[in-house]
Amino acid sequence: MLAVTAHDHVPPGPVAVLANPTAGRGRHRGLLPRLLDRLAHAARPVRLLEATGPAEAEAACRAAVADGAGALVAVGGDGTVHRALQAVAGTAVPFGPVPAGTGNDFAVETGFPADPLAAVAVIVDALRAGRTRSVDLARLTxxxxxxxxxxxxxxxxxxxxxxxxxxxxxxxxxxxxxxxxxxxxxxxxxxxxxxxxxxxxxxxxxxxxxxxxxxxxxxxxxxxxxxxxxxxxxxxxxxxxxxxxxxxxxxxxxxxxxxxxxxxxxxxxxxxxxxxxxxxxxxxxxxxxxxxxxxxxxxxxxxxxxxx
The missing domain is CATH 2.60.200.40 (Tumour Suppressor Smad4)
Structure with missing residues (x-):
């Protein structure tokens, strides 16, 4: 059973979304519009980040956090999640992984549903309730x-x-x-x-x-x-x-x-x-x-x- 530390505050600001259309060999590519539409049910602006490669994706996430994003969501596999984590680790900006890749180990191991739409539903519910739960990361030097x-x-x-x-x-x-x-x-x-x-x-x-x-x-x-x-x-x-x-x-x-x-x-x-x-x-x-x-x-x- 995954034990977590719960919090009852999500910062104000838009939901920034990093999406990798090639994750999982593109099998969820057509799902992105539905995912974005459902994220909008959290009653916050949704901003899709623009990036054409891993380095740009990481930079876009860092810029979004620096510009006041209230949350960061990553749609993709472990590689996409990894880029997003570099921006939110050690900050108050909460994070939501949407498993849509070949490997979705971090999302699944931290309690998110393996289905992308179900994972977005969990994220939206947490945003509306102002709820986050803390987990550990490893820092590599x-x-x-x-x-x-x-x-x-x-x-x-x-x-x-x-x-x-x-x-x-x-x-x-x-x-x-x-x-x-x-x-x-x-x-x-x-x-x-x-x-x-x-x-x-x-x-x-x-x-x-x-x-x-x-x-x-x-x-x-x-x-x-x-x-x-x-x-x-x-x-x-x-x-x-x-x-x-x-x-x-x-x-x-x-x-x-x-x-x-x-x-x-x-x-x-x-x-x-x-x-x-x-x-x-x-x-x-x-x-x-x-x-x-x-x-x-x-x-x-x-x-x-x-x-x-």
């Missing part, structure tokens, strides 16, 4: 001090390596590129030496899977950190050790149920602050490319106010 927020999971193992290869490939297009990247990286699979510090306690591990979760799932429902609770002020760390290819392929499907954590090669930890380093790894957070290791991750309690 790079070696040079650059910071980003994330809501779901940081991947720093095999999945991050696959994402990095897929993003470098120009062929094939679509999901087959990711499938090919998996095959290439499976052929190259080897444990890597990670240096971890959990609330200042150092250790070294050889691993192929490393995840730091504010919430339980990533990748569209893969429960990599199954016990993570985005309201407990803690991060869940899951480390999959010296898996060979055959064992990894057997264990990987269990991640959807979260039962992989019972495997003898998997270790779980919980901490407020996690420092992580390894050679040649680029991290991914909420499915988005983030920083090269080393990084520091801190749990920030009640960092965002949700419209639910």
């Amino acid at each position: 790079a070696a040079d001090g650059t910071e980003r927020w994330y809501g779901a999971v940081l991947a720093a193992g095999f999945d991050a390596i696959v994402n990095e290869r897929a993003n470098r490939m120009r062929w094939p297009r679509g999901p087959r590129r990711y499938d090919l990247a998996i095959l290439v990286e499976l052929a190259r699979l080897r444990p890597r030496r990670y240096r971890l510090s959990l609330d200042g306690e150092p250790q070294e591990v050889d691993a192929v899977l490393v995840a730091v979760g504010n919430a339980a799932s990533y990748g569209g429902g893969m429960r990599i950190c199954p016990d993570a609770d985005p309201t407990d002020g803690l991060l869940d760390v899951v480390v999959g050790g010296r898996f060979d290819r055959r064992t990894l392929l057997r264990v990987k499907p269990r991640i959807y149920r979260g039962t992989h954590v019972t495997h003898p090669l998997v270790r779980t930890y919980r901490a407020r602050t996690v420092e992580l380093s390894a050679e040649g790894i680029t991290t991914y957070v909420d499915g988005e490319r983030a920083f090269d290791l080393p990084v520091r991750v801190s749990a920030v309690p009640a960092a965002v106010r949700l419209l639910r």
Whole structure:
């Protein structure tokens, strides 16, 4: 059961909406006019933000918050949510994710319906009632001090390596590129030496899977950190050790149920602050490319106010 801190105030101002028409391969593209129409039932002006790419989307969200938006709503998947979170984290401006992407892990894990229209109904009800509920975020800090927020999971193992290869490939297009990247990286699979510090306690591990979760799932429902609770002020760390290819392929499907954590090669930890380093790894957070290791991750309690 998700525990939350409730508030009874939503700032005045219009509802700014960030929408990604390509999210979920565009399957909800035609739904946007209905979603905007239903948001207008909150009796506030609705302002659709203009952006043609991720950097513009993030900048538009930051500008909307700076210009006095009373709330920010993101229509899309985890990538769209991730851009919006950079603008509202640590502010009094409440946030509403409308799950319309391939992966909607943050929205679902924080209690929003998986159906976009149902999620908008929850957001409108919260706006009309002036109700918000706070949940935690994770603050990611790079070696040079650059910071980003994330809501779901940081991947720093095999999945991050696959994402990095897929993003470098120009062929094939679509999901087959990711499938090919998996095959290439499976052929190259080897444990890597990670240096971890959990609330200042150092250790070294050889691993192929490393995840730091504010919430339980990533990748569209893969429960990599199954016990993570985005309201407990803690991060869940899951480390999959010296898996060979055959064992990894057997264990990987269990991640959807979260039962992989019972495997003898998997270790779980919980901490407020996690420092992580390894050679040649680029991290991914909420499915988005983030920083090269080393990084520091801190749990920030009640960092965002949700419209639910």
